[in-house]
Amino acid sequence: MADAVLRLNDVRRLFDVSAPWLARILSGTGPRMLKAVDGVTFEIARGETFALVGESGCGKSTVARLVVGLYEPSSGSIEIDGTDIASLKTRKAQAPVRRRVQMVFQDPYASLNPRWRVKDIIAEPIRTHGLIRGEAAIRARVDELLRQVSLTPADGDKYPHAFSGGQRQRISIARALASEPEFLVLDEPTSALDVSVQAQILNLMKDLQRRLGLTYLFISHNLAVIYHVSDKVGVMYLGRLVEVAAKADLFARPQHPYTRLLLDTVPDLAMTGRERVAVRGEVPNPIDPPSGCAFHPRCPFANERCKTERPSLLAAGGNMVACHAVQEGRLPPWGGAA
């Protein structure tokens, strides 16, 4: 596809979680690496919302941070608008590309500098990249941005503490929009908010996408929210994508046993009286992931092959799935979340 705004090619990110150097020598242990992201490949087309979902600690935020450049990939490449970021060596060279990819963070309380006025927070990208010259013109743009996220220009003179969580998240969005991005990474933008405020923010995001033609990478662990906002969904487990599919396909015909399990654990608001399936076993340790398919200790369909051979992401029934049972056709058809 030519018009992919973002493309990740077999991206890996390791973290060094070894004991301090001296302690390591004394105890005779080697370095320990944590594979937070372990070979992830996907692309996002212009104007689309791609959602990442998965349990806590599976590497969603690490993918987000890799995309916006807060982390460097340990291997693999990240292309933005067809340009491999690694080929741009200096900060200066990267700036025009990076500017077009912005991020909205999870915690609305920590993501705004408490000592800056809102107007300066929003103007920071404009000043940093010299997008607009002249204080009056900058202020006019800030006012426009504030109105775009349903705040008022008068709010620009206040400090962040005067705002509620939902209003702060709007300020974060306005700041992200200030650099005129085409691509926004939203890392759990509503999970710290109430459902009523969440609805306001999700609606705002959709409005902005329609008006400005934005592309989103949306991260959440709430499947209902993902269903509401996304076009395509990637399911992550322990640093790897286990299933990628269009939203309708994923929710109607989930293939991977883990995806099915996730759908089973969705809280039952409709109160059909179904019991949620309690997941077997604990989330495995990412420093020491299980061999073969990392899901095998918790998978009801695991066999010998699953314990030794790692499944790769292959097409199956319209979805991309990494599972031996799916490839071997020995998985029962999905009967719906019941």
Place this chain on the structure above:
Amino acid sequence: MKPLLELRHIRIELPTRRGTLLAVDDVSFTIGEGEVLGVVGESGAGKSITAAAIIGLLEPPLRLAGGEILLDGARIDNLPPDAFRRIRGKQIGAIFQDPLTSLNPLYTIGRQLVETIRTHLPLGDKAATARAVELLQEVGIPGAAERFNAYPHQFSGGMRQRVVIALALAANPRLIVADEPTTALDVSTQAQIIALLKRLCRDHGTAVMLVTHDMGVIAETADRVAVMYAGRVAEIGPVRQVVKHPQHPYTVGLMGSIPSIGDTLERLPQIDGAMPRLGSIPPGCAFNPRCPKVMERCRVDRPDLLKAHATEAACWLHASISPGEAARG
């Protein structure tokens, strides 16, 4: 059902230099034996401080300025701190959002459990240890006996939260106050904790006050639910009725704004505006600036809880409705 816990006209004040603010204003409800009361509502609505008042852990400058709290028919809100400490733990167990605040990182899980058990029950070391292991098994820690000597940091978040629940259960309390017990956990762990709480109510007749803003959790767990808004109960009733046939306009808006799998909405219905802050709660009904059904009277008179079909709602819409009229679906 005989009420185990009863709150009567609770008022919690917050003195500030600009005058005394009412953080919780005239809240009453009851919880029966073996019943789960869900408490939901927007952030800052007063859920946590109501819970804190029940377990006697209101943080100054907040203070209980009026009303009565009764456990099993006896007042507990006016007990001296020492007597309260005995009740807390023995009769009332508390679970908070962050399991690390209730666990001491320097002691093993087992030691903390044994200590708590021995404070409240007349057991010897041996018997207390046996009971501790039993508790850990009950909350679903795999290999409880082997993990007995583990430290909190060696457990995952979900396991720590289960240990906190085990601590809260140590003395077989009659009431558990759980403030956002699953918010810090992911969905699969959350399902386990919820299942555990439900089983306790069923098997031991424990009453639970479950504070959360996750409607999904409430729908699955609670028998009744109280919706709080700006320091007051806006609606209270059986969970099915409140979720499926909400009567208060705020509850209607709240339920409507929850996305669900399978809906085909382009936009979620939203309640515009934000909940007023403590200092600027409008006169009359606190919801009136955001309410789509606001009437003249709402701006002047404050509604108390009124019978509204199967629930009770603090809304003038229900002032003169005869039973059966204007049922909403």
Place this chain on the structure above:
Amino acid sequence: MAVDVRAGVVRRAWDTDLAYSFRNSPVAVISAIVTLVLILGSLFAPWVAPHNPFDLSTISLIDAFDPPQWIEGGSPDFPLGTDEQGRDVLSAILFGGRISLGVGLFSTIFAVVLGVTAGLIAGWRGGVIDAFIMRVADVQLSFPAILVALLIDGIVRSTLPHDEQDQIAMLVLVGSIGLSGWVQFARLVRGSTLVERNKEYVQAARVIGVHPIRIVVTHVLPNVLTPVLVVATIYFAFAIITEATLSFLGVGVPPTEPSLGTLIRVGNGYLFSGEWWITVFPAVTLAALVLSVNLLGDWVRDALNPRLQ
């Protein structure tokens, strides 16, 4: 118009929580008044002091050892009496206060600038640089501040010719007291920087593409400065005492231009021969100054602590 604006500013300052907490803390108000009187008195010493104790032409040995004015034999010319050279004790205190306050202020500024910079670099860069800076700090911390100051003073004295020593005495004092104090600021700032560095607003600035140095200066620095201000007020009092101690030990400023510490040391010799006022009044002044600055520091710390508000 301008008056209006200023009235507005005053009004707003009066209305802040800080001002409110100040008005409601008698200790803070009294300490502030004492500090202010001492600072103003020292600052305007040439105008408010009855005599100039450094002007040899006005000093007469005939006036030596006069007791304070309310004691038999005292004179209204010398309200707090005179010392062994006939200098007015009150004037000497006011002029000496200038030196004490000056040394305290400048060595505090020196320590803060040095410590904050080191702490920011260590906390922000982490890794080897952090380890190096903090090891140096650890080593220095194992020596008492006085020892460090004595060491620096000793080095300067042994390398510079005698007649230049008195001229740079002030500089040596400021340098050595400042140098012995940077560690606590560095540790404090490093700790908060480590916390702030990982906060999302700093990450947001990085995603925007703000230059790292700019992030440190405009985002991190303002957010780590509050505890520094608190410690600085306390350090200021400590610096004044250190100066007094060094002067008392004879390594400080020359006796011809005495600081409070020097006055106490010189007067100490006459304490038991009955001329107690020569040492007691400077000592009381020093104690009052240090105590009130310290109390002010305590108040600032509590007033800025959101948990105690």
